[in-house]
Ligand SMILES: Nc1ncnc2c1ncn2[C@@H]1O[C@H](COP(=O)(O)OP(=O)(O)OP(=O)(O)O)[C@@H](O)[C@H]1O
């Protein structure tokens with residue numbers, strides 16, 4: 001009987017213990033969730049704080065008369081101008097024109113520069129032959145050649161895509177050459193000892209080993225593709241974001257001009273983000289995340 | 290039988306034969322180029338199925354010797370025979386474990402192991418199967434999909450070992466493969482290597498800094514001289530089957546062999562240090 005009692009007692013404490021433990025984990029989970037939400041909120045706050053502050057200053061400075069609102073209209077005015085442009089379809093047209101030009105120029109540069117860079121990096125004689133010429137071209141500002149391109153290729157799409165191609169080629173080419181040159185010789189040794197023939201060695205070792213460097217070049221090229229394109233569109237074009245901001249400035253449509261500038265930033269972010277995703281897809285092994 | 294014929298018979302019987310092998314490197318020195326002799330007239334025969342350990346002071350040319358045998362570089366003079374034929378280049382008849390892992394960072398542990406199998410033309414299924422088997426053998430089951438940067442130094446080394454075993458080469462060339470491991474893992478891999486060797490009859494050339502390891506693993510231990518590397522002495526290790534004696538390392542015979550190799554090595558290390566210091570001592574002498 002006493003044994004029974006004892007057992008009952010232990011089982012009840014055991015049950016009680018279990019119950020408190022469950023309650024414990026219940027509150028624990030709630031606390032953990034709260035902490036997670038708070039830390040997520042903090043993260044969002046941290047990443048948007050600067051932008052929000054910037055937007056606030058942009059909105060308030062003209063309204064408070066700190067700057068002339070004719071030259072810097074409040075953000076809300078700019079956004080409503082942006083909305084009007086978007087609804088009318090004009091913005092999409094310009095955006096499309098620009099993105100098509102910059103992406104085709106970039107893609108062409110990729111198809112030209114990567115094989116060329118691989119060849120230059122792999123075959124020393126090619127490098128010795130071409131290096132001085134490449135150095136010369138690389139250090140020639142692409143925009144300086146814009147008049148030449150317009151002269152030869154006219155004012156149409158060809159000259160714009162060509163100048164983007166020209167500007168994008170050099171960063172990709174150089175980083176590809178660098179990538180191939182800096183492949184760890186030990187990896188080549190290792191692959192050869194594993195029975196790889198030179199042709200396969202190239203595709204299975206040299207190329208994957210230089211991919212991270214190649215992507216660095218492509219990202220740089222992505223940034224310069226927009227830079228050069230906008231400038232080219234400002235000089236001579238009938239559509240495109242560069243044309244838009246140039247034209248609106250000329251016609252004193254200042255809010256529309258700022259709307260165009262904001263759209264250019266968005267285009268830049270879009271291209272960069274696309275390239276980052278592509279990079280992750282191809283050289284994910286490098287990322288620790 | 291003439292002496293020459295006898296020599297030929299010995300060579301024929303050897304699995305690996307270094308014959309008067311010298312290796313010099315061109316090194317840039319200031320503006321000029323000078324020659325650096327890393328190995329000088331090395332003669333070494335390894336019998337088929339033998340486990341040969343090589344010890345020597347740092348920088349004496351052990352890795353160089355292995356590179357030559359792997360066919361990754363060529364001797365300046367002399368020749369190296371494998372099964373009686375001169376080595377012309379790398380091949381899958383020799384598996385190599387490099388001193389610095391040499392894993393492909395863009396390939397997972399499994400894909401690294403499959404690399405040699407791809408060159409040898411195994412089917413995808415067979416590759417998977419073998420990769421899994423050899424990963425398990427080195428105690429890395431469950432790490433198939435890790436990239437090298439997600440593995441510890443010792444784990445990387447184990448992947449490298451699995452990779453060299455996976456395509457089943459006749460000859461294993463290992464350059465300090467257990468140097469980065471903790472004592473327990475090292476011992477278990479040593480045991481594993483010995484049992485693989487006993488089962489498969491592979492010829493193994495095993496470079497190490499560990500005298501204990503050399504005595505424990507090797508049937509013979511080659512001691513190399515300090516720069517330039519030569520074979521100083523080859524010491525027979527007449528210990529029985531390691532698996533039959535639990536604590537072979539603490540026996541008297543083991544201790545005596547270890548001491549013998551230690552003395553040989555100490556001489557060389559001292560010589561190489563004296564060699565390094567000599568210009569300074571000479572100057573100091575002048576100053577006095
Ligand atoms: N490619 C090279 N060019 C010039 N010198 C070299 C080259 N490779 C090796 N050496 C030199 O040859 C000597 C032997 O090098 P090796 O790597 O074979 O030494 P090791 O015995 O493996 O040393 P450790 O035990 O430290 O690994 C060293 O003095 C090294 O500087």
Ligand SMILES: [Mg+2]
Pocket residue numbers: 351352353388464
């Ligand atoms: Mg070495």
